[in-house]
Amino acid sequence: MSQIVTDRIDDILGKISTITRKLNWPDLPIDLKPPIGDFALICFPAAKILKQDPSDIATKIALQINDIKEITSAEPEKGYCNVVIDWNDITIDVINEINDDSYAKTKEDVEKILIEHTSANPTGPFHMGRARNPIIGDSIARLLQYYGHNVETEYYVNDTGRQAATLAFGLSNYETKNKGKVDHELVEAYQKASKLLEENENIRDEIYRKMEEIEGGNAEVLKEVKESAKKMLEGMKVSLKRLGAEANNYYHESDLIANGKVGKVIESLKNSEICKEENGAYYLDLEKENIAGRNQKFFFTRKNGLSLYTTRDIAYHLHKFQNYDKALNVLGEDHRLQSKLLGIALRELDSKEPISLFYSFVNLPGGKMSTRAGRVVYLDNVMEMIVELAKNKLDETDLNKETKNKLAEDIGIGSLRYNILKVQAEKGFTFNIEDALNLQGDSAPFAMYSHARAAAIIRNYSKDIPDIILNEKLSHSEIRLLRTLAKWPDTVQRAVSNLAIHYIPNYTHELASNFNQFYRDCPVIGNNNEQLRINLVSSSKRILNTSLGILGVKAPDIM
RNA sequence: GGGCCUGUAGCCUAGCCUGGAAGGGCGUCUGGCUUCUAACCAGAAGAUCCAGGGUUCGAAUCCCUGCAGGCCCGCCA
Numbered sequence: 267m268s269q270i271v272t273d274r275i276d277d278i279l280g281k282i283s284t285i286t287r288k289l290n291w292p293d294l295p296i297d298l299k300p301p302i303g304d305f306a307l308i309c310f311p312a313a314k315i316l317k318q319d320p321s322d323i324a325t326k327i328a329l330q331i332n333d334i335k336e337i338t339s340a341e342p343e344k345g346y347c348n349v350v351i352d353w354n355d356i357t358i359d360v361i362n363e364i365n366d367d368s369y370a371k372t373k374e375d376v377e378k379i380l381i382e383h384t385s386a387n388p389t390g391p392f393h394m395g396r397a398r399n400p401i402i403g404d405s406i407a408r409l410l411q412y413y414g415h416n417v418e419t420e421y422y423v424n425d426t427g428r429q430a431a432t433l434a435f436g437l438s439n440y441e442t443k444n445k446g447k448v449d450h451e452l453v454e455a456y457q458k459a460s461k462l463l464e465e466n467e468n469i470r471d472e473i474y475r476k477m478e479e480i481e482g483g484n485a486e487v488l489k490e491v492k493e494s495a496k497k498m499l500e501g502m503k504v505s506l507k508r509l510g511a512e513a514n515n516y517y518h519e520s521d522l523i524a525n526g527k528v529g530k531v532i533e534s535l536k537n538s539e540i541c542k543e544e545n546g547a548y549y550l551d552l553e554k555e556n557i558a559g560r561n562q563k564f565f566f567t568r569k570n571g572l573s574l575y576t577t578r579d580i581a582y583h584l585h586k587f588q589n590y591d592k593a594l595n596v597l598g599e600d601h602r603l604q605s606k607l608l609g610i611a612l613r614e615l616d617s618k619e620p621i622s623l624f625y626s627f628v629n630l631p632g633g634k635m636s637t638r639a640g641r642v643v644y645l646d647n648v649m650e651m652i653v654e655l656a657k658n659k660l661d662e663t664d665l666n667k668e669t670k671n672k673l674a675e676d677i678g679i680g681s682l683r684y685n686i687l688k689v690q691a692e693k694g695f696t697f698n699i700e701d702a703l704n705l706q707g708d709s710a711p712f713a714m715y716s717h718a719r720a721a722a723i724i725r726n727y728s729k730d731i732p733d734i735i736l737n738e739k740l741s742h743s744e745i746r747l748l749r750t751l752a753k754w755p756d757t758v759q760r761a762v763s764n765l766a767i768h769y770i771p772n773y774t775h776e777l778a779s780n781f782n783q784f785y786r787d788c789p790v791i792g793n794n795n796e797q798l799r800i801n802l803v804s805s806s807k808r809i810l811n812t813s814l815g816i817l818g819v820k821a822p823d824i825m
Numbered sequence: 826g827g828g829c830c831u832g833u834a835g836c837c838u839a840g841c842c843u844g845g846a847a848g849g850g851c852g853u854c855u856g857g858c859u860u861c862u863a864a865c866c867a868g869a870a871g872a873u874c875c876a877g878g879g880u881u882c883g884a885a886u887c888c889c890u891g892c893a894g895g896c897c898c899g900c901c902a
Contacts, residue, residue: 560898565899599895723862
């Protein structure tokens with residue numbers, strides 16, 4: 267909530283408290299999110315203590331507080347008393363607060379945060395199932411950055427292990443047909459190698475030998491797998507760039523082996539009091555950690571002494587904490603257990619632990635997405651479709667072709683991101699293409715359109731935004747809009763502390779919706795209250811632009 | 826079998842942490858462009874908040890027991 271509004275409500279509550287005390291009543295709890303007004307006094311507990319009807323209490327308290335001058339109205343309703351504060355005398359201060367650069371920003375110390383997101387295996391083009399990761403990760407990064415932290419994003423490139431060996435083998439042995447986009451082309455070689463890995467013993471041996479050489483630290487093979495991954499990644503990065511979700515850094519897993527960090531981790535873990543050995547393989551005994559069943563033995567080497575994926579992950583996180591205060595990982599729900607074990611191992615090494623944000627997988631209407639069953643939707647195809655659709659809608663306008671293409675891109679990609687971000691991450695998500703292609707209602711274009719309308723008013727006004735003068739009392743629509751604008755810091759704060767990005771699109775839709783109602787009810791230019799209204803337009807545009815920015819959605823001035 | 830996540834109108838979803846009057850959107854029906862952009866706005870219909878029990882003046886929200894769906898349980902990554 268805006269500080270000015272919060273302070274004002276506190277003042278009023280203080281006065282109400284004085285009144286209830288004089289009546290010898292208990293304090294009335296409040297509801298800050300009432301269906302009507304700014305807050306509601308809840309009369310049920312008092313009713314019980316005073317042995318009176320709650321609606322009588324509500325009526326009495328309404329009468330008592332109605333002449334508090336900071337209140338516009340206090341209306342009893344059932345066992346509630348709905349209070350509307352007087353916005354007229356705080357409006358100027360509230361708008362000035364909103365326009366200040368520090369609005370909604372953190373008041374605490376700035377932290378250096380590394381957000382790892384996406385980190386998909388570089389074995390082929392992104393699926394829709396994985397698309398939730400870069401979009402959420404990127405928007406969380408934008409959110410924390412906006413809030414005031416020092417944020418960088420990183421993609422952990424999985425270029426060791428079986429899949430990396432398979433990819434490298436495929437790329438050096440099979441020709442592929444040029445498909446324009448390199449990841450769509452190279453995936454053929456990977457798929458072919460993958461298939462032969464299962465069917466052909468000689469090839470399987472060869473790939474497994476490569477895998478051992480990787481883990482054993484063979485410089486030449488490490489270079490080969492890294493290069494193969496990079497080639498595939500080149501195509502994948504194009505998709506991320508189009509999505510607006512490219513990471514700042516790419517960290518290759520193979521480097522952790524090459525630079526000896528993995529070896530050091532193994533040595534340190536062996537010194538742990540809970541380290542045990544079985545047939546030459548080492549593990550941490552997690553008996554005391556309340557971990558069920560087989561996972562009590564958390565292996566970090568194989569019996570040949572070589573590292574496992576988890577070992578390398580530990581080394582990676584130790585490396586992260588050398589440079590950052592906090593590490594945040596955006597992970598699929600399949601990594602939950604893994605992530606817990608990683609935390610335990612890091613604690614064992616006296617290191618900080620990363621914070622994890624998990625999302626559930628994206629399903630298709632008929633069931634889950636599966637490469638094997640051929641039930642796969644590529645991110646690239648979805649982006650193409652949705653942009654094409656936006657383009658068709660723009661055909662009715664008289665914009666020039668270049669503007670139209672740019673707009674269609676912004677609308678299409680924005681819609682895709684918005685659609686994914688508006689759902690709580692833990693919730694399973696069925697990707698319905700029809701739904702994603704519906705560009706109405708609670709969607710990116712809805713908010714973009716409100717923003718463009720605000721821009722149009724400011725364009726037509728064609729003067730600098732003036733100081734606010736309140737010539738007339740505020741109307742209902744103006745108060746509603748102001749009330750929503752005042753809620754922005756609270757929204758940001760909650761989104762940050764819960765790492766819940768979906769609060770942002772929820773808010774954006776509410777703001778856009780309130781702006782549209784204001785647009786209908788309140789002509790700006792030439793109105794008696796023009797100075798106030800143009801300021802409301804300008805502040806709304808500003809916050810819409812900011813919230814869309816966090817979502818990674820562009821906010822054009824014309825559409 | 827064990828662990829974690831999810832269950833809210835025909836469909837999608839917010840609210841759950843911190844108990845207080847069930848919000849949106851899609852779809853359906855009705856009305857609104859000579860007025861700063863109708864990708865908009867207004868109105869209508871549509872909800873045993875998975876089920877049962879408990880705590881409470883009050884439960885979608887907290888606790889317990891079930892049920893259904895997802896994910897995980899390798900010296901793979």
